Structure formats: structure tokens, C-alpha cells
Amino acid sequence: MRSVFTSLLALALMVLIAAALIVHPRAELSAQASLGFAVWRAQGCAGCHALFDAGGGVASDLAGVTRRRTIENIRAALRDPALPPHHAGLTVSEIDDLIALFRWLDAQPLSARPTPTALAFAAAVASTGAPPTAALTPAERGRAEFSRAPGNCASCHSLAPDVVIVGPSLAGIASRAAERVPGQTAAVYLRNAILYPSDYLVPGYADLMAKNLGAALTVDQVDDLVAFLLTLE
Amino acid sequence: MTRAERAAVHLLALALALLIGGAAASALTAVERTGTAPLLALSLPSAAGLASTLLTCGLLSGLLGGGLLIALDDCPAWRLSPAQIGAMRLWWAAALASPAAWLLDLPFASALTVWVGIAALILTALVPSALRRGLAVWRAGMALAGIGLLLPALLAAILPGDVFTALIGGVIADGLRVSIGIPVAAVALMFWLMHRFSTVTPVWAARGTRTCGGLIALAGAWLTLPGLAAFGAPNWMRTLIGVGGFIPPLAWAVVAAHTYAALVRSGMTTARTTHWTALAALLFLLGGLTGGLRALPEFAAWTAPALSNTLMMWGAAAVMIGALNQTSAAFGGRAARGGALAPFWLVTGGVLIAVWALSMAYAAQTALALGAGVGLAGSAGLIAPLRSLALVGWMAAVFGVSWFGVGFWRRPPAALIEAEQE
Numbered sequence: 205m206r207s208v209f210t211s212l213l214a215l216a217l218m219v220l221i222a223a224a225l226i227v228h229p230r231a232e233l234s235a236q237a238s239l240g241f242a243v244w245r246a247q248g249c250a251g252c253h254a255l256f257d258a259g260g261g262v263a264s265d266l267a268g269v270t271r272r273r274t275i276e277n278i279r280a281a282l283r284d285p286a287l288p289p290h291h292a293g294l295t296v297s298e299i300d301d302l303i304a305l306f307r308w309l310d311a312q313p314l315s316a317r318p319t320p321t322a323l324a325f326a327a328a329v330a331s332t333g334a335p336p337t338a339a340l341t342p343a344e345r346g347r348a349e350f351s352r353a354p355g356n357c358a359s360c361h362s363l364a365p366d367v368v369i370v371g372p373s374l375a376g377i378a379s380r381a382a383e384r385v386p387g388q389t390a391a392v393y394l395r396n397a398i399l400y401p402s403d404y405l406v407p408g409y410a411d412l413m414a415k416n417l418g419a420a421l422t423v424d425q426v427d428d429l430v431a432f433l434l435t436l437e
Numbered sequence: 438m439t440r441a442e443r444a445a446v447h448l449l450a451l452a453l454a455l456l457i458g459g460a461a462a463s464a465l466t467a468v469e470r471t472g473t474a475p476l477l478a479l480s481l482p483s484a485a486g487l488a489s490t491l492l493t494c495g496l497l498s499g500l501l502g503g504g505l506l507i508a509l510d511d512c513p514a515w516r517l518s519p520a521q522i523g524a525m526r527l528w529w530a531a532a533l534a535s536p537a538a539w540l541l542d543l544p545f546a547s548a549l550t551v552w553v554g555i556a557a558l559i560l561t562a563l564v565p566s567a568l569r570r571g572l573a574v575w576r577a578g579m580a581l582a583g584i585g586l587l588l589p590a591l592l593a594a595i596l597p598g599d600v601f602t603a604l605i606g607g608v609i610a611d612g613l614r615v616s617i618g619i620p621v622a623a624v625a626l627m628f629w630l631m632h633r634f635s636t637v638t639p640v641w642a643a644r645g646t647r648t649c650g651g652l653i654a655l656a657g658a659w660l661t662l663p664g665l666a667a668f669g670a671p672n673w674m675r676t677l678i679g680v681g682g683f684i685p686p687l688a689w690a691v692v693a694a695h696t697y698a699a700l701v702r703s704g705m706t707t708a709r710t711t712h713w714t715a716l717a718a719l720l721f722l723l724g725g726l727t728g729g730l731r732a733l734p735e736f737a738a739w740t741a742p743a744l745s746n747t748l749m750m751w752g753a754a755a756v757m758i759g760a761l762n763q764t765s766a767a768f769g770g771r772a773a774r775g776g777a778l779a780p781f782w783l784v785t786g787g788v789l790i791a792v793w794a795l796s797m798a799y800a801a802q803t804a805l806a807l808g809a810g811v812g813l814a815g816s817a818g819l820i821a822p823l824r825s826l827a828l829v830g831w832m833a834a835v836f837g838v839s840w841f842g843v844g845f846w847r848r849p850p851a852a853l854i855e856a857e858q859e
Contacts, residue, residue, distance in 0.1 A: 207647060213650070223662055227665050
């Protein structure tokens with residue numbers, strides 16, 4: 205009885221370690237689901253959504269999402285222009301990876317939800333590394349870039365037709381771009397719109413785009429973004 | 438007032454400031470939840486991370502300050518050594534840099550957690566050993582919280598790319614910090630406070646610290662187990678977790694009973710420490726109850742883990758404010774008295790309202806999702822009033838803690854002022 209505290213504390217720690225050792229060999233995550241983790245982190249989903257209460261605070265906890273929605277529903281939500289713009293700009297394969305992740309998480313029993321906090325979760329996922337981008341085409345990279353810092357284009361531009369967030373929708377911009385400024389090809393106009401947004405203002409819009417994108421984005425990133433925008437026929 | 442005493446008070450004051458920030462950031466996440474300010478939501482994608490960092494740094498600062506007070510109580514002659522002063526500076530820098538990085542949305546914000554953990558561990562280790570056994574419980578709690586902050590980075594360094602070790606380690610790290618470390622250290626501080634404001638004997642308080650500290654550690658393990666089981670536990674383990682679901686509520690009921698015993702014997706104290714301690718006991722008990730429900734499959738879907746974590750955090754915060762209150766009373770600051778009840782009720786009401794609203798919102802959404810198949814996006818409009826209510830609650834809490842803070846900073850401990858005038 206010298207110390208109830210020491211004994212109980214030792215018991216508590218032993219229980220935790222034993223549980224971890226029992227659980228660890230049984231845990232498995234498909235390769236695709238772990239890619240989904242990487243996308244989840246890289247896209248900052250945890251900035252709005254919780255996953256088992258890790259992160260988020262703005263939007264719903266996405267644990268259990270495959271139970272309350274059909275997969276097609278989730279796909280739609282990830283492209284829904286009425287939802288926050290962070291959803292736009294995910295590539296098809298990124299969406300697939302995310303869905304694999306949600307499926308895996310939801311296959312875990314409901315009675316036992318993990319409770320990592322945002323910090324622990326971010327650290328854990330960080331160790332899985334960044335999503336592989338090398339194999340992507342410039343337009344695919346641009347699409348990913350579109351919804352990421354430092355450009356954060358998706359926070360102001362929707363890819364759905366006629367949806368105005370802050371700036372105009374960029375759906376169909378590839379067709380419009382060549383007609384905007386006489387003498388400028390679509391590619392030149394788009395590059396200019398990113399680097400020198402004040403040069404030409406789309407009628408009806410204020411001059412709200414950041415003026416420092418030329419410094420914030422690398423040359424490659426601008427090229428990729430233009431390549432992506434040119435695919436939006 | 439010696440330098441060590443001043444350091445303790447300053448740590449508690451830092452904790453108060455960080456706590457105000459944390460409550461404000463929580464309110465901000467609630468603003469985002471109401472969906473009325475989408476642009477704000479976009480410009481602050483990491484408000485939740487900011488809130489959690491501010492709360493963690495704030496609570497650890499307060500608990501470190503509290504530990505210093507316990508140590509000083511045992512050896513009033515203690516003078517800070519250069520190493521201790523260095524550790525103190527390291528902690529201040531970490532506790533300020535980490536939230537600042539989140540605020541500025543710097544990419545390495547989550548990496549600074551390691552610094553916070555190391556600084557907490559060093560400072561904890563350098564607090565001199567006192568006779569009082571309560572300090573040992575405090576030290577164990579602080580050490581576990583510090584390890585909890587370091588563990589994810591440690592595992593990532595040892596086993597890079599091992600997703601499961603990282604995830605499972607993350608759950609354990611989280612449990613060590615939120616469910617075991619901080620509550621155990623807070624309970625040690627709580628018992629020290631009890632023997633300050635009440636006529637209970639130091640021996641009673643020391644025994645209570647050890648029993649309750651141990652029970653709380655075990656309860657914390659049970660709060661963490663469901664998270665571990667999610668990775669694929671055998672059935673017998675799930676049964677065991679369910680059967681042990683009574684441990685967290687029971688452990689915190691024992692703490693509440695001790696608190697009650699001390700409260701009925703509270704002496705002639707003019708400080709409001711009694712109120713804050715009672716609030717802490719209440720929040721801890723609610724946290725234990727909601728946390729315990731998580732172990733039961735029938736309730737798991739209905740009780741968000743965040744709920745019990747929030748309650749635990751604010752329970753610890755109440756202990757900390759109590760310690761500040763007691764200290765400023767002891768050192769002659771007058772913040773502890775006149776009008777000090779208004780901030781208390783604001784914090785109490787605010788936290789309870791916010792937590793109630795959030796739990797109702799969560800229950801309603803779960804019910805709609807499971808029962809009627811309405812997605813969370815579909816039910817978001819229905820629960821908007823609850824989210825606004827949560828916002829009101831957090832605003833009241835911010836206001837209450839700020840009010841307390843203004844009272845403290847306007848009239849800090851008299852001796853502190855003298856020391857600064859010298």
C-alpha cells in the first residue's frame with residue numbers, strides 16, 4: 205500500500221500497452237486507403253471536417269459517412285458547388301482514394317471510435333509521406349494546385365458553371381479566355397490573369413485577386429495551373 | 438515574494454491569457470459551425486488546431502505554475518537555479534511560439550508540439566522534489582502529458598512510414614495527454630488547493646491525491662481503449678472494455694466525493710477557490726460520465742469523444758483558475774474577492790451551455806442520420822440554432838475568463854507590485 209498511485213498508474217499504462225500490442229498486428233489498411241490519408245492531409249480536409257473527432261470543427265465528422273450516404277452521394281458532395289469550394293478541384297483518383305479511406309474507417313466497428321486529436325492525427329498521417337505527384341500530367345498537377353495553398357484558387361473560384369464565390373466561375377474558361385483581351389491567346393490571357401490580375405477585370409467583378417501570386421507560386425505551378433485551366437472547355 | 442513565487446504566478450497568468458485565447462478560438466470554430474460566415478471559415482482553416490494548441494499550452498502552463506506552488510509550499514526557501522530559470526524561459530518561448538505558429542498558419546505549426554513537450558518535461562523534471570507525495574502525482578501527470586506530446590514525432594522518427602504504429606501511437610499519445618496526464622496533474626493541484634481553502638489535513642489531501650490520481654489514470658486508460666479497439670480488437674477485448682465502462686464515471690465520482698468533503702469544511706476563505714474547485718469537480722464528473730458511455734456499444738454512436746475531452750479540458754482549466762485565485766488571495770492581490778462571482782457564473786454557464794448545445798446537436802444529427810437517413814449536410818440547417826447557442830456559450834466563457842483576467846491584471850498580488858517597484 206506504499207503507493208496506490210504507482211500501482212494504479214502502472215496498471216493503466218500496462219493495459220494501454222497490452223491493448224496496443226494486441227491490436228497492432230490485426231490492423232490493416234489497404235494501399236489505396238493510405239493514399240486517401242495522404243490526400244486527406246494534403247488537401248486540408250481536417251481544417252473543416254473531423255475524422256473521429258480529430259481536427260475539424262467546421263463541418264461534419266466524416267467518420268460514418270459511408271453509412272449515411274451512398275458512394276455516389278459522396279462523390280457528388282466532393283464536387284458539389286453549393287458546398288465549400290475546398291471540395292472542388294479534387295482529381296478523380298484523389299476522390300477514389302478518399303472513398304477507400306472512408307470505407308476502411310467505417311468498416312471498423314461503430315462501438316469503437318478512435319480519438320486522436322488534430323495534432324496527433326496530423327503527426328501520424330504526416331509520417332505516411334506526401335501524396336505521389338510525380339506521375340501526374342501538368343493539367344492534373346494544376347488541378348491539385350488549384351485547391352491548395354498558396355494559390356487557394358478554389359476558395360474564390362468554383363468549377364461549376366455560373367457559381368460565384370468571390371470570383372467568377374472558371375467553368376468553360378478555356379473557351380472564353382481567347383476572346384477576353386484582343387491579341388492575347390487563351391494561354392497568355394490565363395497566365396496574365398494569374399500573375400497580373402489588375403490588368404484586365406472581368407466585367408462586374410472587383411479587383412480582389414491577390415497581386416503576389418507571381419511570387420507565391422513557382423513558375424512550374426503557374427504553368428500547371430494554366431494547363432489545367434485550358435482543359436476547362 | 439521570491440523569484441520562484443513570482444515565476445509560479447506568472448506561469449498561471451500566462452495560462453490565463455492562453456486560456457482566454459483558447460476559449461475565443463473555440464468560439465470562432467462555433468462561428469464557423471453556424472455557417473453564417475463562410476469567408477471567415479475559409480480564412481481560418483485551422484481554428485480548431487489553434488484552439489486545441491492554445492488550450493494545451495494554457496493548461497500545461499497553469500499546471501506547471503501549480504506544481505511550482507506545491508513545491509514552494511513544501512520548501513519556501515527554494516531559490517531558482519540558473520538551469521531552472523533557463524527551463525522556465527524555454528517553456529515561455531514554446532508556449533507562445535506554438536499557438537503563434539497556428540495563428541499564422543505556418544506549415545511547421547504542428548512540429549512545434551515537440552518543443553512544447555520537451556520544454557514541459559524539462560521544467561517538470563527541474564521542479565525540486567518536495568516531501569509532499571502530491572507532488573509526485575503531479576510530476577507523473579506532467580511527465581505523461583509531455584510524453585503524449587512527443588510520442589507521435591518519436592514514433593515517426595523511429596518507424597517512418599508505418600501507418601499503424603503512427604495511428605495507434607497517436608491514439609495512445611492523445612490518451613496520455615488529454616485523458617491521463619492533464620487530469621492527473623490537475624487532480625494533484627486540486628487536492629493541494631483543497632487543503633489550502635479547507636480545514637482538511639495535509640495528510641488527508643495527500644492520501645486523496647494518491648488514490649484519486651491512480652483511479653483517474655486507470656479511468657484515462659479506459660477512455661483511450663475504445664480508440665485502440667477501433668483498429669481491430671478481438672471480441673473478448675471489446676467485452677472487457679464495455680464491462681469496464683463504469684470505471685471513468687466511478688473514478689471521477691470518487692474525486693467529486695473528496696471535493697465535497699473538502700468543500701463542506703471550507704474555512705473562512707474569502708477567495709472564490711471553492712467555487713472554481715466545485716466547478717472543476719462537476720465538469721470532470723460530466724466528462725467521466727460521457728467518456729464512460731463511449732465504452733458501451735449502444736451509446737458509442739451518440740456521445741462524441743470531443744464532448745468528454747472538452748469537459749476534461751475545462752475541468753482542468755477551472756482548477757487552474759482556482760489556483761490563481763487562491764494564490765492572489767494568499768499573496769494579497771485583491772482579484773480574488775469583490776465581484777469575483779460574476780466571471781465564475783459566466784464561465785460555468787457558458788461552458789455548460791456550449792457543451793449541452795454541442796451534445797444535443799451531435800445527438801440530433803446522429804439520430805437523423807441513423808434513423809431517417811438524412812446526411813449531415815441535410816440536417817445542418819436544422820441544428821443551426823443549437824450551434825448558435827454553443828457560440829453564445831463560448832462567448833460567455835470568453836467573457837467570463839477575460840473578466841477574471843482583467844480583475845487579476847488590474848490588481849495583481851500586492852507583493853508582486855512591490856517587487857516590480859524595487
